[in-house]
Amino acid sequence: xxRKVYPPNVWRTRLIMLAxxxxxxxxxxxxxxYYQIIDLGTLDGRPYSYARSINNxxxxxxxxxxxPVLPEPSSRIATLFDPTGSGxxxxxxxxxxxxxSINNxxxxxxxVGGRATLFDPTGGGNNIDLDPGGMYSFAQSINDHGxxxxxxxGRATLFDPTGGGNNIDLGTLGGTGSEARSINNxxxxxxxxxxxxxxxRATLFDPTGGGNNIDLGTTLGGTWSEASSINNxxxxxxxSWVSLRESRATLFDPTGGGNNIDLGTLxxxxxxxxxxxxxxxxxxxxxxxxxxxVLFDPTGGGNNIxxNTLIDxxxxxxxxxxxxxxxxxxxxxxGINRDGYERAYxxxxxxxxAITLGFGGVFFxxxxxxx
Numbered sequence: 540x541x542r543k544v545y546p547p548n549v550w551r552t553r554l555i556m557l558a559x560x561x562x563x564x565x566x567x568x569x570x571x572x573y574y575q576i577i578d579l580g581t582l583d584g585r586p587y588s589y590a591r592s593i594n595n596x597x598x599x600x601x602x603x604x605x606x607p608v609l610p611e612p613s614s615r616i617a618t619l620f621d622p623t624g625s626g627x628x629x630x631x632x633x634x635x636x637x638x639x640s641i642n643n644x645x646x647x648x649x650x651v652g653g654r655a656t657l658f659d660p661t662g663g664g665n666n667i668d669l670d671p672g673g674m675y676s677f678a679q680s681i682n683d684h685g686x687x688x689x690x691x692x693g694r695a696t697l698f699d700p701t702g703g704g705n706n707i708d709l710g711t712l713g714g715t716g717s718e719a720r721s722i723n724n725x726x727x728x729x730x731x732x733x734x735x736x737x738x739x740r741a742t743l744f745d746p747t748g749g750g751n752n753i754d755l756g757t758t759l760g761g762t763w764s765e766a767s768s769i770n771n772x773x774x775x776x777x778x779s780w781v782s783l784r785e786s787r788a789t790l791f792d793p794t795g796g797g798n799n800i801d802l803g804t805l806x807x808x809x810x811x812x813x814x815x816x817x818x819x820x821x822x823x824x825x826x827x828x829x830x831x832x833v834l835f836d837p838t839g840g841g842n843n844i845x846x847n848t849l850i851d852x853x854x855x856x857x858x859x860x861x862x863x864x865x866x867x868x869x870x871x872x873x874g875i876n877r878d879g880y881e882r883a884y885x886x887x888x889x890x891x892x893a894i895t896l897g898f899g900g901v902f903f904x905x906x907x908x909x910x
Contacts, residue, residue: 573849576856577624578876579883582606582616588628590620590871590883592640592863597622599871600638600647601862601883605630617649619660622885629662640680648687650677655689655698657681667702679730680721688719688728695719695730695744707748712740719744720777721768729755729775731765741766741777741791753795758787766791768817776802776815776824788815788826788835800839804828813843817863825861825870832858832872846870846886858884 581588581603588603598619605616617636621627631638631647638649638658647658648669655669655676669687670676676691678698687698688709695709695717711717714733722728728744732752741755741764757764757779766777775791779799788802804813805828815826815835824835825846834849836842846858855877862872870886 573889574846574870574886575889576850576854577622577885577887579620579622579624579871579885580626580628581882582618582628582630586878586880586882587615588618588620588883589615589873589881590862590885591638593865593869593871593885594641594643594645595865595867596643596645597865597869598641598645599883599885600631600641600649601871602637602649603628603630603883617647617651617656617658619647619662620883620885624885629660631658631660631662632656632664632666637677639678642681642683642685644683644685646681646685648678648681648689650689653677655687655691655696657687657700657702667700669698669700669702670696670706671702671704679719682722682724682726684724684726686722686726688722688730690718693717695728695732695742697722697728697746697748707746709744709746709748710750710752712742712752712754714738717742717744720766723769723771723773725771725773727769727773729766729769729777731777739763739765741775741779741789743769743775743793743795753793755791755793755795756797756799758789758799758801761787764789764791767815770818770820770822772820772822774818774822776818776826778814778826781811785811786814788813788824788833790815790818790824790837790839800837802835802837802839803841803843805831805833805843805845806841816861819864819866819868821866821868823864823868825864825872827860830859832861832870832874834861834870850886856884858886861886 582605585604590601602615617631617638619629636651653675655678657667659665678689697707699705711732713735717732719730732742743753745751761781764779790800792798812829832846834844858874
């Protein structure tokens with residue numbers, strides 16, 4: 540990258556967030572809830588918003604509905620959310636757009652219209668088109684080195700972050716299509732690609748574009764799968780389809796040896812659908828069962844947790860999907876609020892003892908990291 544984008548003052552953000560939690564969390568709530576939930580708000584007072592990624596500094600991106608800028612209709616706009624829930628959200632673009640990933644430097648990747656984009660995090664509009672001359676593309680993940688992956692013209696792509704167009708086609712598994720979903724700080728890339736039979740399979744891509752891609756297989760005898768996230772330890776999660784109506788959140792064997800772990804669904808619910816969207820560097824995994832946000836048991840032992848049982852039920856939320864979890868266990872996703880609208884949320888681990896540890900532990904850890 541020719542430029543570095545540094546995040547806002549870390550200490551100020553953390554202090555504001557923790558002060559907010561202490562102010563609103565009553566003893567009764569602390570007794571009920573294991574997570575403090577923060578409504579991340581919207582743009583222009585519109586009802587809908589969606590959080591897709593959180594970094595270790597508590598910065599959150601996604602998209603929100605915004606009032607139209609003629610001739611555009613009211614539509615989703617890439618958004619940097621105010622993590623305190625105070626509503627000071629930043630529109631990263633003034634046209635149809637989505638932000639899908641933020642790294643620990645505050646760099647943000649996503650798409651504007653049908654073009655992969657590196658966003659100006661100030662909202663100043665100095666966004667970079669990552670696929671100049673292309674027809675259709677989007678960026679799904681950016682690591683701490685500024686490497687960006689996604690899809691361009693139907694193929695998994697490692698983008699030139701300068702916008703110079705020196706993008707790398709990451710190939711397939713012998714088929715015609717592919718899509719990169721996640722890149723870790725080691726440059727390992729995962730996603731999904733078609734094989735010679737036209738089946739979409741979870742894939743560990745050769746980052747050189749040399750074609751030495753690895754089919755990560757499926758679970759329970761299924762034929763289709765996709766990988767959604769890879770952490771810095773090389774652990775990979777996603778989902779496998781057992782049938783047209785049944786899918787399972789999956790922890791993939793990164794060697795392609797097929798020793799994949801079926802992460803199951805919520806116990807006792809009779810559901811046959813689950814998907815894992817994010818794994819942090821501690822090995823915590825989040826996703827959905829199609830209706831509720833889930834914290835998965837990474838052993839495959841079935842001790843999965845409905846995140847709705849870990850928040851104060853009197854607040855009226857239904858958490859439907861957890862899209863991202865950072866290394867401190869902070870979770871973002873989409874839920875339905877008391878008023879019936881889909882809204883971006885942030886979950887911060889409680890109780891008060893965890894908040895206290897946050898001052899002595901999380902702050903200390905961040906300070907140590909920054910030295």
